[in-house]
Amino acid sequence: MKLRRSVAAAVAAASLVLALAGCTTASSPAATTPPVSVGASGELRVFAAASLKASFDEIAAAFGDENPDVTVVPIVYDGSSTLATQIIEGAPADVFASANEANMDKVTDAGMATGAELFATNTLVVAVPAGNPGAVTSLADLADPGLTVVLCAAEVPCGDASQTLLTDQGVAVTAASYEQNVTAVLTKVAAGEADAGLVYATDVVGQDVESFVPDGADAVVNRYPIAALRDAGNPDAAAAFVAYVRGSQGQEVLQAHGFGAP
Incomplete structure (x- = not known):
């Protein structure tokens, strides 16, 4: 993709x-x-x-x-x-x-x-640092144990939506950290502290990151x-x-x- x-x-x-x-x-x-x-x-x-x-x-x-x-x-x-x-x-x-x-x-x-x-x-996108150093091109890539992935904590809306999307698509991810809001996820991705993270489409507007819409995002709104x-x-x-x-x-x-x- x-x-x-x-x-x-x-x-x-x-x-x-x-x-x-x-x-x-x-x-x-x-x-x-x-x-x-x-x-x-x-x-x-x-x-x-x-x-x-x-x-x-x-x-x-x-x-x-x-x-x-x-x-x-x-x-x-x-x-x-x-x-x-x-x-x-x-x-x-x-x-x-x-x-x-x-x-x-x-x-x-x-x-x-x-x-x-x-x-x-709002819907979810996969955000990666500028240049995509982890070569992440699909939601399934987030399951790669060699990648550092950050997600929102399950109790916050972006975390609940992320878990729903991952479950629906059969992707099991062990995150390096679970953040208390979506801004914290994007901050780590933009700083290169993570190879990828799931955030909202609105969060990447104007930010120095790259992103793509993963399969199944249209079903998790x-x-x-x-x-x-x-x-x-x-x-x-x-x-x-x-x-x-x-x-x-x-x-x-x-x-x-x-x-x-x-």
Whole structure:
């Protein structure tokens, strides 16, 4: 399989994303027009999956420009399971954006959120350092004991998706490390500390790595839900931000970063 640079891989992966419908956590697809925030002010605290960093930083800046009375506190990014635990344990947050439905369900089941809505989808790619020193060209190559492979830990969305993909394709991998978020996996690959890793298509955009879409990736799609939290200190701003993410302006940013539609 011929390797492509990261942007090409992300575009190819995005074309594989399925417009899945029907789930217990999330409701209807994203809105097509941007919301109007009326009277929103004060600080807004957002907890978001690590894979959302580039897109949500851009969205937060645009949201702040359109809502000058709202101060978006620097967004907290981490693995969705870590963030869900922190929210359940009482960390102050107004909005939670998860990289999968399972971790949003934890927050919802704890009574911390209601009405979560899907806003994006994502698929996996195999990332390798620039130049591909390990000569990795297929998912099956990750089983080579002579290669250093890093994966996300099973409890975080990228790890759950990675294990599903590997199992579906009959590939057994002994990873050198299991990271708590997808950013850590990509960092090790980009630094040449690993020969390969499984990350999201969106993570390789603009990065100094090479990547390819492995067989079976189209069947393993992460669906991203977002919700304003029940104990939000700023419920008006939280609702406005959620609507902005799901509106046309937020969706344009997400798709520019390689995310698929919800």
